[in-house]
Amino acid sequence: MPTLKSSSLRTADVARRAGYSVQQVRNLERDGVLPPAARTASGYRIYGESHLRSALAYRALASATGPVEAKRIVRAAHERPATEVLALLDAAHARIHRERTDLELAEEAAAVISAELIEDVRPSDSMSVSELAAALGVRPSTLRHWDAEGLAVPDRVPPRGTRRYSPAQTRDARIVHQLRGAGYRVAPLRALMPSLRRGHGREDIEAALAVRDSSIEARSRALLDAAVPLSAVLAARSGGMTAR
Secondary structure, eight states: OOTTTTBBBBBHHHHHHHTTHHHHHHHHHHHHHOOOOEEEETSSSEBOHHHHHHHHHHHHHHHHHHHHHHHHHHHHHHOOOHHHHHHHHHHHHHHHHHHHHHHHHHHHHHHHHHHHOOOOOGGOEEEEEHHHHHHTTHHHHHHHHHHHHTOOOOEETTTTEEEEEEEHHHHHHHHHHHHTTOOOOHHHHHHHHHHTOOOOOHHHHHHHHHHHHHHHHHHHHHHHHHHHHHHHHHHHHHHHSSSO
16 A cells, blocks of 8 residues: 555545545646646556645645635745745734634623623614714624624614614624624624523623634644645755655
8 A cells, every 4th residue: 555655656545645535636736736747658647745745735724724825825835935935824824813812802802792781771872873883993884784684783763764773782783893803704693693682692602702712723723734744845845855
């Protein structure tokens, strides 16, 4: 059975060891993620260590950064100076760090907001779309989108149906703003908001943010996992090792 040190690997060998299908391996070669394979006289592809390392690096990077950025990084490892590849990795680490920081801020803010007591509500306490948008630092169209998605739904004041946000609805919008800033998507928020309005806010927010935290941790680990095969690809290019 071929191993990582084999001088040649079949397409099926690379696919099995990298966790892809045979067609996916061919697609990765087509897209420049794998270097061009040698061919036998009968046209069969011959892969080597460099191809397997590239596939493993791409797989980990795709989990960390998404497939588009992963392809960009691995292609750069084949074609660009090492400093450019390292810069792309630095940027990927920085994005994850920024997401983690935003998440921590959202956890703190959402906990405070959800624990606020709303008492002695008066009509004069409500806010218009433009007032709330200015307070949150978002566009009025963003609030209208949240309304359409059922995230932060205001009252409609007759006769023209003007949107007015009560203190409770303003709190909804503030929570949505924090969670969206932490990278939480609309669909999960749509499922979360009804329970927040029923008074189970803090526990549900903490659970929602914990899911986001797990996602960030998994992507961070994937970026770490990509370092070994990607470093080997760079080392092979620089002559530090011979690609087989």
